[in-house]
Amino acid sequence: MMRISCLLSVRASFSCAVVASLLVSGVALADTSPAIDRDGTGLTIDGMTLEATNVDRSTRTYTANIRDCRRMLADNPRLEFRWQLRNSPLAGSEYAIKYRRGSQVCELNNVTDDADSECEVPVASESLDGSTVSWTIRARDLLDVDGPEACTADARTADVYFVFSRQTGSTTAEAFDSDRIRLRLATSRPDPPQAVDVRPGENSLRIEWEEPSNADGLEGYVIYWDTSPFDISGEPEELEGTRRRTVGTVTSATVTEGVSLGNTYWVAVTSRSRNLNESFFSSQVEATTVPVQDFWQLYRESGGVEEGGYCSVAPAATWIPAWLLLLVGLVLARRRTEVA
């Protein structure tokens, strides 16, 4: 048994080291045999980063959500895969790049373009001359994102395999190693929250809701509020100009940004999955801020005699540090006495 690892590298703005291991049965090889290096390689996606930032290092799975999918449609970024070999390949070693989509099955015990294989094999029996292998493909092409419908309630997977021969002149399965990088498109939306309610204050809104019936896999909620009604029939990704705040898996939150006395606000909430896909909007609730009495106002209006202010010329900002300084000074004086 031999343990190998691989890193996927893609160009430009986003770099993410991916480490994986694969147990491959085979003959025992000397330490000088080629194996995939864990270090010094990465992944770059040209012109975009995956918003979901969902990189599972154990399975080296990159997940793209709805927003990522739409950017793929708009920009069709390039993905560059790069594998770094720890040792120089043996003379005569060859490699192949294979794509596996959906439930297709790839043959990983050869580097040829096997006609019987379900995989697409863009590179076959290529001579493995150096210790680095790179391959570039458009993200949209790899994931078959060919229209907006792919970014709606869809889930699809594409694997990129790097297969290479560790021994020359052999056709046995044990003579090959392979490594896989998985790109996953997850554009299903969670269910929206229920029973949204708003309790207005003077400069804040307290929003409460119930979690959807199927709350598994939720990462949190997004609260939307505005001084005018907004369109909740559309998709949250398309909504612009409305204030929003993301919260965790709670069922209530207070918002203060842009909230002032005497205004009416419209509020709606969406659920957010771990892939950062939002549900459609909950129902929209309206609330008008009302005057409130804080403790000081209530005290004064009740006829309290305290008027505030300091009986010293120095405010708290001066006295508190001075007091703490005196404390520290006493402690230091004690320590100095002990040393003496």
Next chain:
Amino acid sequence: MNGYRVALLLVASVLLVPVVPGAALAQQDRFSSPINSAFELKLGRYVPSIDAEFESPGPFETTFGSPGLYIEGEYNRQFYRGFGSLAVGMNVGYLGTSAGSLTEDGERAADRTRFTMLPLRLGVVYRFDVLQNQFNVPLVPSFKLGLDYAFWWVGDGDGTASSDEDGGVRRGRGGTAGYHASIGLHLWLNWFAPGMARTFDVNTGVNNSYLFVEYLVSRLDDFGSSSSWDLGDNALLFGISFEF
């Protein structure tokens, strides 16, 4: 429970405590490090007497109900050790409580209002540790007396609270002076584990450790000023203390 009853209880506790004859701890360990300071950390329920000028329920109770926990740290610098010890004590306390502001209908609104108090105390501390040092009694009464100055501020969710009045804006922040007295009873933990206490002294320089209860009487009303509220209280505090 008033102060006199607490004092009687503490004295009775000292008189009734069992004495372990012949214990090695009866005298100050000759190998122990010198003692000239003490540190205390204590906490308890503290309700400022703000509502004393109103009929019940006052604005403090109406707004906050039962307030949060009061916490206080104290450093003592001893200047006399003989028949007990005398020290200068410096304290920094903290009380913070918050609740939803009230609407005109008396409902709780989303806006939070907060009351924060930071009392600073300076006083004299007497610890009657003669029984501990001479007769191995694990109880040490303490008595404190001093002057206080408490900074306080009221928040309204978006900053310091204020109220508009004829003469202008009254800011909800300030400082109030006063005084305090307290009586406490310390339970000497070394008595239970003398070996561990010696190791603690060798490693950290802490000679004596205590759990204690303290009855605090404070008057924070600018010494009876007619234009001041009272932030004082009679409070029972619990804590841990180290003498070093």
